[in-house]
Amino acid sequence: QVQLVESGGGLVQAGGSLRLSCAASGRTFSSYAMGWFRQAPGKEREFVAACGWSGGSTSYADSVKGRFTISRDIAKNTVYLQMNSLKREDAAVYYCAIRIRGGLFTLEGAYDYWGQGTQVTVSS
Secondary structure (H helix, E strand, C coil): CEEEEEECCEEEECCCCEEEEEEEEECCCCCCEEEEEEECCCCCCEEEEEECCCCCCEEECCCCCCCEEEEEEHHHCEEEEEECCCCHHHCEEEEEEEECCCCCCCCHHHCCEECCCEEEEEEC
């Protein structure tokens, strides 16, 4: 069993920054990918970013390219999402997820375990 715990969400003004963290515990895997998704009220959950086991391979949604950065600390089993130049449309519950077979995927069905989410609110 794998547990994912997100943190770092909160209220920020438009143009500001936040860093989300997601700590994984439980089973360990030789290689896996981690991703961030988000869900705004009344909308479907959407892909934000993903990174491979080493963190060297990354993928981003077009809407966040150049503003968000995903990274990971293998020793800490933690993945981060640095969010800069936040916009009101970035407000959502952000979820981290792990795909134990590795590979960068944008579909939520490709991921095996999910965290409970952390709320990000962006004020004007």
